[in-house]
Amino acid sequence: MTEADLTLLAERWRRELPDTSVFGEIRFWGFAVVRPHDQGWCLAALRPDGPALELLLRHASGQGQPVALRLLQPEGLMVGPQGVTLDHAERLSFDGCEAWREPDGLHYGLRTAQGQGGFEIRGRPALTLGF
Amino acid sequence: MTPLPVPPMNLMFSSPLSAALLAASALLAGCSTFRAGDGLPPPVTGKAVVLQPSDAAYSRAVIGAAVKPAGQGGVVTGTVIQLTQDVPVYRMWSGPTKVSAAGLTNRIGGWWSYDAPKGTQAQYREAYEICLGWNDLTWVAQCTLKAGAVVVIGPGQSVSAETCGDATGRETYPANFKDWQLYLDKPWARPAELVCPDASADYPADPANIAQRKR
Numbered sequence: 001m002t003e004a005d006l007t008l009l010a011e012r013w014r015r016e017l018p019d020t021s022v023f024g025e026i027r028f029w030g031f032a033v034v035r036p037h038d039q040g041w042c043l044a045a046l047r048p049d050g051p052a053l054e055l056l057l058r059h060a061s062g063q064g065q066p067v068a069l070r071l072l073q074p075e076g077l078m079v080g081p082q083g084v085t086l087d088h089a090e091r092l093s094f095d096g097c098e099a100w101r102e103p104d105g106l107h108y109g110l111r112t113a114q115g116q117g118g119f120e121i122r123g124r125p126a127l128t129l130g131f
Numbered sequence: 132m133t134p135l136p137v138p139p140m141n142l143m144f145s146s147p148l149s150a151a152l153l154a155a156s157a158l159l160a161g162c163s164t165f166r167a168g169d170g171l172p173p174p175v176t177g178k179a180v181v182l183q184p185s186d187a188a189y190s191r192a193v194i195g196a197a198v199k200p201a202g203q204g205g206v207v208t209g210t211v212i213q214l215t216q217d218v219p220v221y222r223m224w225s226g227p228t229k230v231s232a233a234g235l236t237n238r239i240g241g242w243w244s245y246d247a248p249k250g251t252q253a254q255y256r257e258a259y260e261i262c263l264g265w266n267d268l269t270w271v272a273q274c275t276l277k278a279g280a281v282v283v284i285g286p287g288q289s290v291s292a293e294t295c296g297d298a299t300g301r302e303t304y305p306a307n308f309k310d311w312q313l314y315l316d317k318p319w320a321r322p323a324e325l326v327c328p329d330a331s332a333d334y335p336a337d338p339a340n341i342a343q344r345k346r
Contacts, residue, residue: 022317024241030294031293031296032203032295035240035242036196036203036204037205037241037242038242038266039240060319063233064231064233065233066233067232095231095232097264097296110296110298112264114297115297115298115299116298117297118298119293119298
């Protein structure tokens with residue numbers, strides 16, 4: 001995926017997603033990066049960064065600093081009534097958690113403060129940002 | 132909207148199936164404090180009314196954010212209520228020194244309980260299905276949910292090891308039909324509905340007895 005592809009993806013994301021959207025759920029495949037709907041985030045910025053797309057998420061209260069959610073080789077953007085999904089990404093990271101697609105394409109690896117491991121992808125999108 | 136101290140089953144639950152599920156599970160769990168059909172749980176009995184989807188305020192609860200499938204946390208089934216009196220609510224959080232990458236604590240969030248924390252920290256984590264990575268559960272905050280607030284209450288949904296990110300499969304939490312959860316959508320935007328004292332009023336909990344301050 002070229003930088004031009006990432007720029008197009010970012011433009012499409014901005015065009016299809018209302019600025020007022022608040023995400024209460026962040027999932028890397030089946031892993032809930034945060035407790036679902038305990039906190040909320042708004043998209044403060046979206047920009048290509050080399051082979052990655054970087055989303056800057058700001059807490060919905062407007063307090064604190066934006067935090068980068070980084071997506072390496074993202075593809076397959078879907079915006080729907082339940083939120084945003086990206087079908088594919090090679091690697092994702094947010095707030096100390098990191099996940100990556102394993103070479104077999106069937107599993108993903110995961111690293112958190114609690115440890116490292118892996119799970120089956122089972123057809124789920126790499127990223128889910130749920131409203 | 133009509134005050135219903137003991138609402139009929141069809142107002143309490145989204146479907147007869149969920150009511151039956153709750154009743155069966157409460158029996159299996161040996162729950163003695165609250166049974167399906169008793170009306171609202173004791174801490175909010177007489178202090179809230181049940182809203183129906185046709186009520187104007189119902190949508191403020193955002194029940195779709197609270198009710199989740201098995202393995203994903205949230206609540207199994209939700210009842211939308213509007214408080215008619217102030218009610219104390221409780222939340223365990225990670226304390227003032229634990230800040231996220233955004234530089235924020237997790238003192239205020241969507242998930243609360245109307246029962247005061249009790250037992251051990253581990254028991255609380257199990258009862259409210261809170262993954263280790265989500266919350267340290269080291270401090271207790273008590274706030275006031277004001278009359279007029281619209282929230283979702285319901286039995287906590289199960290949480291899978293994958294949702295928690297535990298590849299060993301050990302960290303899982305079953306659904307809990309005894310200790311109900313309370314969901315307040317986007318609490319940071321609802322200062323008239325959730326009123327909290329300064330964080331200095333919170334206490335660090337003793338892990339062996341979270342009802343008490345840590346010494």
